[in-house]
Every structure is written in structure tokens, then in C-alpha cells.
Amino acid sequence: MTALLSLPVLLPLLAAAASLFPVPRTAKRLLSTGTLAVVLADAVVLLVRADAEGPLVLKVGGWPAPLGVVLVADRLSALLLTVSALVALAVLLYAIGQGTAERRGPAAAVLHPAYLLLVAGVALAYLTGDLFNLFVAFETMLASSYVLITLDAGEERARSGMTYTITGLASSLLLLTVVALVYASTGTVNLADLARRTADLPDGTRTVLGLLVLVVFGIKAALVPLHFWLPDSYPTAPAPITAVFAALLTKVAVYALLRVRTLLFPQDGVDTAVAVAAVTTMLVGVVGALAQDDVNRLLSFLLVGHIGFMMFGLALSDPPGLAGTVLYMVHHIVVQAALFLAAGLVVREAGTPALHRMRGARAPSAALSLLFAVPALSLAGTPPFSGFVAKVALLGAGADTGGATAYALAATALLASLLTLYALAKAWAAAFWREQPAEDDEAPGTADAAAAGEPAGGPRREEETAGRGGARMARDEESGHGRGGEVRDAGGAEAREEDTGRGGGAAVQDEGPASGGRRGVLLMTGTAAAMTASAVAVAACAGLLAPLAQRAADDLLRPGPYTAAVLGGEAR
Numbered sequence: 118m119t120a121l122l123s124l125p126v127l128l129p130l131l132a133a134a135a136s137l138f139p140v141p142r143t144a145k146r147l148l149s150t151g152t153l154a155v156v157l158a159d160a161v162v163l164l165v166r167a168d169a170e171g172p173l174v175l176k177v178g179g180w181p182a183p184l185g186v187v188l189v190a191d192r193l194s195a196l197l198l199t200v201s202a203l204v205a206l207a208v209l210l211y212a213i214g215q216g217t218a219e220r221r222g223p224a225a226a227v228l229h230p231a232y233l234l235l236v237a238g239v240a241l242a243y244l245t246g247d248l249f250n251l252f253v254a255f256e257t258m259l260a261s262s263y264v265l266i267t268l269d270a271g272e273e274r275a276r277s278g279m280t281y282t283i284t285g286l287a288s289s290l291l292l293l294t295v296v297a298l299v300y301a302s303t304g305t306v307n308l309a310d311l312a313r314r315t316a317d318l319p320d321g322t323r324t325v326l327g328l329l330v331l332v333v334f335g336i337k338a339a340l341v342p343l344h345f346w347l348p349d350s351y352p353t354a355p356a357p358i359t360a361v362f363a364a365l366l367t368k369v370a371v372y373a374l375l376r377v378r379t380l381l382f383p384q385d386g387v388d389t390a391v392a393v394a395a396v397t398t399m400l401v402g403v404v405g406a407l408a409q410d411d412v413n414r415l416l417s418f419l420l421v422g423h424i425g426f427m428m429f430g431l432a433l434s435d436p437p438g439l440a441g442t443v444l445y446m447v448h449h450i451v452v453q454a455a456l457f458l459a460a461g462l463v464v465r466e467a468g469t470p471a472l473h474r475m476r477g478a479r480a481p482s483a484a485l486s487l488l489f490a491v492p493a494l495s496l497a498g499t500p501p502f503s504g505f506v507a508k509v510a511l512l513g514a515g516a517d518t519g520g521a522t523a524y525a526l527a528a529t530a531l532l533a534s535l536l537t538l539y540a541l542a543k544a545w546a547a548a549f550w551r552e553q554p555a556e557d558d559e560a561p562g563t564a565d566a567a568a569a570g571e572p573a574g575g576p577r578r579e580e581e582t583a584g585r586g587g588a589r590m591a592r593d594e595e596s597g598h599g600r601g602g603e604v605r606d607a608g609g610a611e612a613r614e615e616d617t618g619r620g621g622g623a624a625v626q627d628e629g630p631a632s633g634g635r636r637g638v639l640l641m642t643g644t645a646a647a648m649t650a651s652a653v654a655v656a657a658c659a660g661l662l663a664p665l666a667q668r669a670a671d672d673l674l675r676p677g678p679y680t681a682a683v684l685g686g687e688a689r
Contacts, residue, residue, distance in 0.1 A: 406540040
């Protein structure tokens with residue numbers, strides 16, 4: 118059974134290597150999707166066994182801990198691995214439908230390997246049992262994500278990719294420095310061994326190392342004021358790449374904070390530093406979203422703001438708070454992916470990510486409006502969706518803890534939820550709400566036009582024609598045929614190329630997509646619908662997930678079974 122621990126890391130690495138060979142596109146698609154499906158099934162098995170038996174440990178090469186490398190699956194890591202594998206598989210199917218995975222030239226050769234390498238890095242981060250291999254996991258994710266974020270890079274996307282990469286390299290250098298300092302202070306990097314040895318460090322050393330860990334993983338999790346890189350880099354990537362980044366990468370950093378802070382630097386009572394970071398992150402993120410006109414930047418700022426909700430539970434440092442954080446992470450991974458995938462479809466239909474230009478474009482379908490509305494309402498915490506369940510758990514934990522800091526966290530969370538609802542309502546109205554003129558108002562205009570010798574409905578028709586021309590101009594600019602390319606399309610251009618079989622595609626809606634394009638749109642829409650259904654399923658399964666999150670939180674605060682499973686007799 119412990120051999121199953123290696124599959125989430127090993128299989129994507131082997132599949133990534135195999136996909137580098139010149140094989141047909143269909144074979145690459147089957148290899149990638151099949152690999153992720155196996156990883157998902159393996160993660161489910163690990164979750165069931167870890168919940169029933171306790172932490173599962175694989176000693177790589179047979180070397181005993183703390184000398185050797187170990188992979189550990191407990192309730193928390195197996196749960197997050199399962200949800201992440203599900204999202205990774207869904208996003209890959211969306212990318213295949215969109216056409217991002219069908220690019221000709223250099224991008225076609227690297228998309229599948231880079232994506233599988235990213236999944237391997239995420240799995241390694243969840244399963245690793247030592248700090249150094251946690252650093253290796255983040256480096257693996259950084260290398261592959263830089264390739265993905267700059268696919269078909271123009272000047273703006275390359276500039277944003279450089280911002281992302283430089284920030285990632287700086288945080289990785291700091292992480293490596295922290296690993297070196299921890300090793301110099303304790304003589305080990307094994308997490309289970311560190312849980313015993315850090316308790317013997319002087320208080321000043323423990324405080325400095327704890328703050329360094331918060332800063333390092335705070336950069337990767339986009340905590341305010343270390344968040345500046347995320348809203349500038351994520352919106353420029355293709356829609357499925359943005360979705361998988363938003364769903365997984367920041368949550369891996371939050372997981373690392375949960376694991377390291379609770380195992381190495383446990384707190385008695387409310388953690389003030391984390392509480393301050395939580396409050397500022399929630400407020401700055403959602404207020405920043407209100408000022409955005411680009412739907413992808415709006416969602417990126419909301420992503421930053423809702424990292425603060427996860428810090429809310431970590432700041433409380435008690436079982437109910439950590440359980441709320443775990444539940445919120447599961448909700449956020451699924452909902453954030455569903456929201457960005459739906460936004461990609463909206464941008465494709467409207468031809469622009471700019472909210473003010475969407476109002477002049479043709480309204481997307483009612484089904485698409487529902488695909489956007491459900492995860493949006495869930496993210497805002499509207500009942501009966503999963504966001505409501507997770508936020509109630511956090512608010513209840515804050516009320517149980519009591520005190521000024523806990524009440525301030527709860528009040529900020531309520532305010533941030535209301536502002537999130539307003540921001541997403543604004544985006545939904547711009548994308549889907551169209552006012553229809555009343556018939557009684559059209560008759561006088563028609564009569565006046567006829568009397569003036571103009572065609573019936575002349576002024577209105579000119580306005581509609583101008584609106585369609587403006588939308589087409591926006592699409593031309595984004596595809597490189599207009600002047601300036603002022604509007605960024607995070608993924609719409611690739612979808613239009615898939616539909617038309619050529620670049621640009623400003624007249625997709627007029628000419629009608631080819632049959633292959635229709636299949637792609639159906640796959641994209643079906644995948645987004647499946648993710649939305651998964652978000653609803655998280656709420657429906659709250660009766661199962663909440664106790665599991667509570668048991669995972671108990672494991673974090675009572676690491677005895679974890680250290681005993683890794684170190685054996687030494688832990689006892």
C-alpha cells in the first residue's frame with residue numbers, strides 16, 4: 118500500500134518524459150488525461166486508507182528517517198491531493214477543448230510535459246516529509262509554471278511572466294536560506310524530527326525562524342503586502358492555465374504554512390502576526406477587486422483576498438479554526454477553478470475581458486450565466502453553497518475563541534464577503550445583463566424615422582451596429598489585427614483559433630465554427646459545468662467533509678501519530 122505514495126509524483130514525471138517524444142496529438146491527450154485519472158484514483162485510495170489507518174509512510178530507497186527521503190500521506194495531504202488531482206484533470210480537458218493543447222510549433226511540444234511536471238510538483242509538495250524536498254517541489258512548480266504562463270507569449274505576457282518568475286526565484290532563494298538556517302539550528306530537515314528538535318531551540322531563534330517561514334510562504338501564497346506579483350501575472354495567461362494556477366499554486370503555499378507552522382512552531386492562543394496578515398489580505402484583496410474593469414484581474418484580486426480567510430483559521434491556532442481552514446481550502450480549490458473556467462468562456466463569447474466593453478457585446482447564453490453565477494455566489498458565501506458552509510465554520514471558530522483579535526477577524530470576514538458579492542455581481546451584470554427596449558418605446562421612434570425619411574429604427578440600428586463593430590474591433594485588437602492590442606484576452610484568442618482553424622477569428626460568431634470547433638466548445642462548457650457541479654457537491658457533502666476536516670485539524674495539533682509513523686520507535 119505504501120508504494121501508492123510514489124505514484125502521484127512518479128507517474129506524471131514519467132508521462133511528461135514520454136510526451137516529449139514526437140507522438141500523435143491524440144496519443145498525448147490520452148497519455149496526459151489517463152495519467153491524471155490514475156493519480157486521482159490513487160489519491161482517493163490514499164485518502165480512504167489514511168483516514169482509516171493513520172499516516173502512511175514510504176521510505177524512499179529503504180533509507181530510514183530522518184536520514185532518508187520520506188513521503189507521508191495523512192488526512193490533510195491526501196484530501197488536498199485528491200481535490201487538486203480532480204481540478205488538474207478537469208482543467209486539462211478544458212484546455213484540450215479550447216485548443217491550448219493543440220498549438221503548432223514550440224508550444225505544442227511543451228504544453229503536456231510542463232503541465233504534468235506541474236502536477237508532479239504539487240503532489241510532491243503535499244506528500245514530502247522534509248523541508249528540502251518541499252523546496253524542490255516549489256522549484257518544480259516554478260519551472261513548469263513559467264513555461265505555461267508564457268505559452269504563445271507576446272510582449273505583455275512575457276513581461277508578466279518575468280515578474281512571476283523573478284518573484285518566484287526570490288522567494289525560493291529565501292526558502293532555501295530558511296532551510297539552511299533550520300538545518301544549522303537543529304541538524305535535520307525532516308519534518309517529524311524537527312517537531313521534536315525545534316522545541317529545544319531558544320525562544321528568539323524559534324521566533325525568527327517562524328517569521329521567516331511566514332514571509333517565505335506568504336510570498337508564494339500572495340499574502341498582503343507580498344501579493345503584488347499575482348494580479349499582474351495570472352490574468353495574462355490562457356484561461357485554463359490561470360484556472361489551475363489560481364486553484365492550486367497558492368493553496369500549496371497555504372498548505373506548507375499549515376504544515377510547518379503547526380508542526381515546527383505551534384502557538385498557544387491566537388497568532389497575532391498571522392491574524393494581522395489575514396485581516397490586511399482580506400481587505401486589500403476585495404477592495405482591490407472593486408476597482409478592476411478587467412474580469413480576470415478582478416478575480417485575481419478576489420483570489421488574494423480569500424487567501425486571508427484561510428489565514429483566519431490558522432491565526433486561531435485551535436482545532437475549530439484549523440478545521441475551518443481545511444474546509445475552506447477544499448471549497449476554494451474547486452470554486453476558484455470553476456469561476457476562472459467560466460470566466461474564460463465569458464471572455465471568449467464577449468471577445469474582451471473588459472467589463473465596460475462586455476456591455477456592448479452580445480449577451481452570452483443563460484446556461485453560461487448560470488455557470489458563472491453558481492461559483493460566484495459560492496465564493497461570496499451565499500447559502501446553501503460551499504462557501505457559506507466554510508465561512509460559517511470559520512466564524513463559529515472565531516466566536517468560540519473570543520477576544521478582540523478573533524472578533525476583528527470575524528468582522529473582517531463578514532465585510533470581505535459582502536464586498537466579494539458586490540464585486541462579482543458587478544462582473545455578472547456587465548457580462549450577462551442586457552436591457553431590452555419596450556415595444557411601446559419603439560413605435561414613436563419608428564414613426565419619427567419614417568417621417569424623416571430614415572430606415573425604420575435607424576438610430577437604434579446604428580447604435581447596435583456600432584456596438585457590434587466595437588466588439589469586433591476589440592476582438593481584432595486582441596487577436597493582433599487591430600491597432601495597439603490594448604485589451605488582454607486570457608485565453609479567448611486560443612479558443613477562437615480552435616474554432617476557425619486560423620489566427621484572429623474576429624468573425625467567429627458570424628461565420629459559425631467548424632464541427633471540430635463545436636466539439637471543443639462543448640468540451641469546454643461541459644468541463645466548466647462539471648467543475649460547477651463539483652462546487653455544489655462540496656456543499657452537499659459537507660456532512661462528510663466537515664468531520665474529515667476536523668480530524669485533519671486534530672492531526673495538525675497532535676502530531677504524535679505523524680512523528681511515530683515517520684520515525685518509528687524513535688518518536689515514542
